[in-house]
Amino acid sequence: MAELVAVIASTHHPFYYRASTSTGADRPVVADEWVRKIEAFRETLTRARPDVLVMVGSDHFHQLWLDNMPQFLVGKAPFYDANFYNEEREFGLPKMLLKGHEDLSAHVLREGLDAGFDLAFSNELRIDHSITCPIITLRPEADLPIVPIYTNIFAPPLPQPKRFVQLGRTIRQVIESWPSDQRVAVIGTGHLSLELGGPRQFGPSGPDPQFDRKAVGWIAGGDIEECLGEVSLDSLHLPGNATHGFMDFMLMMGVAGEGRKADYVDTLDLFHTMEAYFTWYPNGEPAIGEATIGEATIGEATIGEPVNGEPA
Secondary structure: OOEEEEEEEEOOOOOHHHHHHOOHHHOOOOHHHHHHHHHHHHHHHHOOOOOEEEEEEOOOOOOOEOOEOOOEEEEOOOEEEEOOHHHHHHHOOOOEEEEEOHHHHHHHHHHHHHOOOOOEEEOOOOOOHHHHHHHHHHOOOOOOOEEEEEEOOOOOOOOOHHHHHHHHHHHHHHHHOOOOOOEEEEEEEOOOOOOOOOOOOOOOOOOOHHHHHHHHHHHHHOOHHHHHHHOOOOHHHOOOOOHHHHHHHHHHHHHHOOOOOOOEEEEEEEOOEEEEEEEEOOOOOOOOOOOEOOOOEEOOEEOOOEOOOOOO
16 A cells, blocks of 8 residues: 655745745845745755655636635646646746646545545646645655645635545545555645735734734644634634634645644745644654754744654
8 A cells, every 4th residue: 555654744835936036135134044944845855756746836826716616625637737827927937847646546536435535636737836845845846746735725615624624534544554665745725814805915014913822833733622712713813804714724734634733834924924744654753863953932832853753
C-alpha cells in the first residue's frame, strides 16, 4: 500500500514569488526573512522524499463560478495548466504546466464516493495560485505529479467546518488504501484571519491577531475538537470577511489526525496577513537528518528546537 510520508499545511501568499525574485530597490524589506523561512519549511517536504503530491486548495472564482460550484472537486487530468492571466499580471506568477497522477485521482474519486462524499471531478481543470503558490514555495522544481482537490470556501452555501475535517480524515484513509508503493505527501493551503476589500485589509498583520494565535495553537496541537467547538460558518465572519479559508486548515488537521501535534511550526506576520507553515510526519521523521521546528511563538512557548522524531 501507499505510504503517507508528510502532511503539510500552509498559507499561499501570491506575492511570495515576486518578493523572492525581486532585486535592488524593488525587493521588499521583508523578502530575505520570508525566503529564509520558506527555505527552511521547504526542507520538511524534501526530507520526506515524496513521489506524488495531493494538493488541497480553493479556486478563487477563476474556473469555478456561480453557474457551477461543486463543494469538493478532484482533478483527474494528465496535465494541468496554470496560472490565470490576472495572477500573472497582478502577482507576477509564471505560467506552469503540472503533471497529473490519473491513477491516484481515480482511486481518490472511487474510494471517496464509497466513503460518502459526492465528489465532483474535472478532466479539464486549470490550476490557480492556491495550489501553484505552495508548489513554488515547497517544490519549485514542479517535478512531481499532483492530484488537485478543490474545496468551496467562497460561494455560500458552504460545507460545515466538520465536513472539512471529515474529508481530511477520508483523504488519509483513501491514500493509505491505495495499492501502490508510492510515497505520498498531502499539501493543503488556507489562511488565518483575512480581510479582502474591507477596512481591515491593509494592517501590519492579519485583521484579528487573537484569532490567529488561537488558530495556530489549534493546528500545532492537533486540537480538532476544541477548534470545532469554537469555529462555525457564522463565527468565521468575525476575524475577517475572507477567513473561511481557515476551513482548509481544518481539513489538514483531519488528515494529520486528532491530537497529533505538528512536527514543524512557523509563522510570519506579513502585511495584511499572518503566514503560517505546519508539517506532520505520520510515520515519524524521515531518516535524513532532523526536522527543525521554526520560530513561531504560541502563547508563552517559543518553538525553535529540533524535535528528534517526537511531535512538537
